[in-house]
Amino acid sequence: MQIHGRSSFSTRGGLAALVLAAALAGCAAQGEHAASAGGAAAEAVVSPDGAFLAYEHDVQVQLEATQIASRIQQVTQACQGAKFGDCAVLEVDQRSGERPSGEVKVRIAPKGVEPLIGLAGEGGQVQARNTRAEDLAQQVADTALTKARLEKEHARLLSYQDRKDLKIEELMAITTRLSEIEAGVEQANKDAAQQRRRIDTQLVTLHFDTTSGQRSRSEIGEALSESGNILSLSVAFLIRAAAALLPVAIVALLAGWGIRAWLRRRRRKV
Secondary structure, three states: HHHHHHHHHHHHHHHHHHHHHHHHHHHHHHHHHHHHHHHHHHHOOOOOOOEEEEEEEEEEEEEEEHHHHHHHHHHHHHHOOOOOOEEEEEEEEEEEEOOOOOEEEEEEEEHHHHHHHHHOOOOOOEEEEEEEEEEEHHHHHHHHHHHHHHHHHHHHHHHHHHEEEEHHHHHHHHHHHHHHHHHHHHHHHHHHHHHHHHHHHHHEEEEEEOHEEEHHHHHHHHHHHHHHHHHHHHHHHHHHHHHHHHHHHHHHHHHHHHHHHHHHHHHHOO
């Protein structure tokens, strides 16, 4: 009987150990999955080889009101100091008051996108994020074709310019056209450089706002501060309404008194 009790206890202990081991294994698997998912999310999005994609990111960050101004400064300094790679600040907008907010727009190398967003959301929460890409393949091809066509025409006109039998009018026309072509080639080079810049770097717009709890408290504070104005406006409206209705009330009272007196006289005569 005692032997049977010991074996039962051993069996229960073994089952408990198996359940605990399975639970630990499941937690470890979930941790590995979460870590891999986080690593995948942190990888930079880059235009594939042979593609001409210009990426843009819009990120909504919620922070405590007291952190927003300093965080905007930190992000701006990190970009200007090339902390996460080549970066250029395009726009900084900061608004103070009971509900401070702000916006920072930068153009940064792909490898610096995730670290910069991480810095922006440190100690707060990345509420929303949108990533999109514009395909510039057709624009790049058109620019290259335009440049090639202009350079070919430029070379042909230069060969004509060396002819001895050219008239003055023809020479002037060729010179004018050469100037136009050179201006067109310069513009094509600028367009190509801008397109390459949009492909090699990415536009990141960081929107900073207060947390939902602070917004609620701010709205309550605004409502309380406005309640005095609302009350005074309501009282003023009632005073105006009473002043406007007072003459009407007096006229109605006099008319009622006159009708009542007339009815009394008539009854006496009857």
